[in-house]
Amino acid sequence: LTLAVVLPQHNLTYPWAWPRVGPAVRLAAAAVNSRRDLLPGFTLGWVFGNSEDRHGVCSEMAAPLVAVDLWLAHHPAAFLGPGHWQLPLVTAGAEAHGFDDKSEEFGLTTRAGPSHRKLGELGVQLHRRFNWTRRALLVYWDERVDDRPYYFTAEGLYVQLPTLRNLTVMDVVFRHGGNFSFIIQEIKAKGRIVYVCCAPDTLRELMLQAEREGLTGGDFAFFYIDTFGASLQGQRFPEPRRPWHRGDPHDARARRAFQAVTIITYKEPENPEYRPFVQRLREEAREHFNFSMRDGLVGQEP
Template identity: 50%
Template sequence: MLLYSSVGKLSAATCSGVAKNITLAIVLPRYNTAYPWAWPRVGPAIDLAIKRINHDPNLLPGYSLCYVFESSEDDSGYCSDSIAPLVAIDLKFTHNPSAFIGPGCHYTCAPVGRFTSHWKVPMITAGASAYGFQEQKTTYSFLTRTGPTAKKLGEFAVHVHRFFSWTKQALMIYDDKKSDNRHCYFTTEGLFYELQKDNITLIHLPFQENAEDLDYQQLVQMIRMTGRKTTMQAGIAFLLPKRGEGGKEGKNELKKGKEEEIWRHFPRTVQTKNLTLAVVLPRYNTAYPWAWPRVGPAIDLAFEKINQDPNLLRGYILHYVFESSEDDTGNCSDSIAPLVAVDLKFAHNPSAFIGPGCDYTSAPVARFTSHWKVPLITAAASANGFYQQKTTYSFMTRTGPTQNKLGEFLIHLHQFFNWNRHALLVYVDEKIDDRPCYFVAEGVYEQLKTVNISVLDTVFQEKEGNVDFHHLLQQIKSKGRSE
């Protein structure tokens, strides 16, 4: 985890001791000028603007404008969707700013924008052009974007199609694994959804870009056959995300009153102190093994036994506060879980967290609890990434089985039978919930690579009606030593 500088050292604008302070929190890349909104590019303009406002008696009379700054970069100089929300939360609760400026990049704006809207604090950015920010007006209700957006580009493409009476659009799609701001990816997303809204047929062709036997001539011929016009971005069109994947925007806003706080009190004496645990779990959906109806009674019994035993936690009374990590559809929500976790932290300052459970909800919450140095215990979070990021999730304890252990078992199996190749069928996983099968395969895949076992994959589109499964099985037989 990046060790960022203290806020005080970066408070470049000085507030007057006479006037009241209006503090702005700025979260931007500190050094990397490849970003148009990097601090070396926009910092001087912000300084000049604040100085002019503070020196003009007709602007903000009785107030002095100042700012505090934190970097959203990681060690490699890229925007970090884990660091940005951490520093934003720190700035919120140490300086209580009146507004946020930044962060700029899509994946950093998404979590910070959800928090600022939850706090009802305005956030202004020149970035965040992804289509998802436009759609989720409730989730990002306090977000103002001053720059161009992918939606406007999509609307322009719609007008062009109407002018020329085009009704079909062919796109080449590939697996974009770039982890930074992905300009072309989100540009294509805006085109895709706006054209789709206008009833323009979009046809796509999945292929593996780095495949040895890739026939580009055949791909181009298929495009000519299926689409009247081809849109290419930076030489190739990008994989179009599921709605809400850009920054992981969703329909998961926290509704007041629905996720009310639940306290559990037990008999206590005047001499006892409270020891609070924060529980963040799905409230109703018992399809999750860690859902509240399944584990809540056990927690109640455990707390009752501890509090009634004078030899356990002498001088303390154990109790908990609960919030749900579910969205309106009953699924784990990676936007709601961190919101309620932050609320519980600063409202009750718990000594530990229990949950959330699901992989996508555990990841952001565990990053926060490790940053706060507060233990988090979960029966799930089995994905391989939690095992590898020991620093990021340093205060996390997993009590259940993990996928890296499954991968280690398969390593022993391969070594016992002297297997050195492994063939996998890979498909587009469109499941937006916990994806247990996906993470099981990931654990196997990543662990096998650690002992130089070759892992070969064959890409196909499962939902396409013309999938030749016989051909796929033949490929597996030819690529893998054993089925």
């Protein structure tokens, strides 16, 4: 049996880049092949195809072409990455709300990573728990030229929060060179429960402006959506100072401002099997992919 893997090969900005996923694929195949009861009469192997374009971006054009090539050459039984031909698909991506529809093309898709619908459901539970029944505001970065990760993250909240009766959900979009003062004025006018989706450094600039204009004293609640804990990634993980600390003259103010921020991120597993598995993953990555991982929700190169 052949497993086809279609992932970005070199671009480590993607949590599911091949140097991170490859070690797990190798370990999984070895574990399956070591047990005669799992696939009696078969040996599980895998083939890899790169989904990056010439700019190193995970491409909606390159990935399907690679998938077709793998299908024609190897006739795989399942895919990791984009899938078709009524074959099972396991992916760490496909977070967007649209992938929730299992009635047609996504019926055989299994998501092993986060889904933005679950994030939206968490938002619903927060509003119910604290009786926030009037407004919610989504503030997110969207250049409309990349994979639009912050847009799709905010989408989960945008779709799920209105299931609360009478709750008004509004949004504020900003781009490179955004006017933070304008964004703060929008927040003042539109809502006190604020969900923010952007890069960690951008969040810090936004919160410094919020502190200047008096929004961090307790009247406004800011929730920073940081799925893989990028804002907490320092020399160790989690690094409690990392969200606000940059070693510049603004650190003291940033620390005060971040008292108004709650970071929503994944929780690392605590089951006893997790740490030994991570250690084996690191060894595989170092030996077979020349890639060094460190602590964190996404293994980073040092």
